[in-house]
């Protein structure tokens with residue numbers, strides 16, 4: 001598996017702001033945040049990447065890293081949402097993916113705004 005620093009270079013990194021919106025941030029490495037308070041979370045779990053590379057290849061465009069307070073990170077893996085965001089907005093859900101929910105998201109404002117499908 002690639003290192004976290006390789007993933008930071010490859011995928012967009014976000015934080016959840018106080019309004020419950022995902023805001024893209026710029027970090028260059030794992031040296032750029034406080035490890036006592038924050039953890040970097042993979043939206044698409046490493047388990048899918050490792051165990052189901054075929055699926056990962058189909059959804060890799062959705063991959064992102066989210067910098068989360070440690071306790072929030074753990075609660076998201078236990079099924080919780082955060083600041084008004086649903087769990088599936090923070091952790092890839094196969095069910096939502098099959099329903100096409102992620103493809104209806106506007107990538108520029110991912111996590112905050114649904115956009116109308118035009119055409120198709």
Ligand SMILES: [Zn+2]
Pocket residue numbers: 040041042073077
């Ligand atoms: Zn995580």
